Amino acid sequence: MLALTSPIQTYAHRLPTGLKLALLCGFTIVLFALKSPVSLTLAAFTLAALIATAGPQFAHASLKMLRPLIxxxxxxxxxxxxxxxxxxxxxxxxxxxAVAAANFVTMTTRLSDMIAVIEALxxxxxxxxxxxxxxxxxALTIRFTPTLLIRADQIAEGWRARSPKRPGWRILLPSTLAALDDADRAAEALRARGGLG
Incomplete structure (x- = not known):
């Protein structure tokens, strides 16, 4: 499993987790209350400017995290x-x-800190x-999401290496079976460590 926290350190990494999650909730509520394309574009540019303040490397990594939305x-x-x-x-x-804002918080927050806030709430x-x-x-949902995307990419690459046809829906079953296999192994690892304690 992979952690989504960015290794590129920014000022946002030092902000309290509770504050970041509260700001994310507030921003998302405002975002869904906006109706006009102009105000939504302004909100998108504001967020892009915020992400850009973390540096070009971080901004590039943040942009790559949006690829699954395509x-x-x-x-x-x-x-x-x-x-x-x-x-x-x-x-x-x-x-x-909304996804870019959630990515920004996830990339600048350790999973353990997020879990502590969720437990408290x-x-x-x-x-x-x-x-x-x-x-x-x-925590498992957050950690498994990039893993499942990588696994689906690997299966698609394997298909392309063996067939001239595009993989499309054909990789759905192997991807599902791979996800179930990963979930099985994660459950075994949790049981071996005594579950939730």
Whole structure:
């Protein structure tokens, strides 16, 4: 599994995790309240400027983290072109900006710090849901996401090496089986370490 925290140190790495998560929540709420493409573009440029203040290397790494969005951007754009619906631009701007903001927080925050904040926030839910269980589930989701994307890329490369046809939907089953296999191994590792303790 991979950690998403960037090795490129920035001023944002030193900010408290709780503050970053609170600002992310506030920014996302405002982002979804905005309706005009102009105000959404302004929000996107503001975030881009914030990311740029962390340096060119970090900005480049942050941009690369948006690559998994490309298929979704193409599907949404194509749908709105076919249906001649002008509402596609605000949807795309919201999606890209929200994911970029979440990436910025994730890349500048250690996973252990994020888990500690989630556990603290989840304490009132203790009678219904143990905070450690919730924190572990979120941590595994964050850590497994890039791993699954890399695994899907590897399977696609293997397909391209053996066939002139594009992989497309054909890699869906092997990717799913690989994800289940990874989940199985993670569960075994957790059991070997005594579970949640």
């Amino acid at each position: 298929p979704f951007i193409l599907i949404v754009a194509l749908w709105h072109v076919i249906t001649q619906d002008p509402g596609g631009a605000p949807i795309l701007l919201r999606m890209i900006t 989840a304490r009132p839910l203790k009678p219904i849901l143990p905070p450690k269980t919730l924190a572990l589930a979120i």
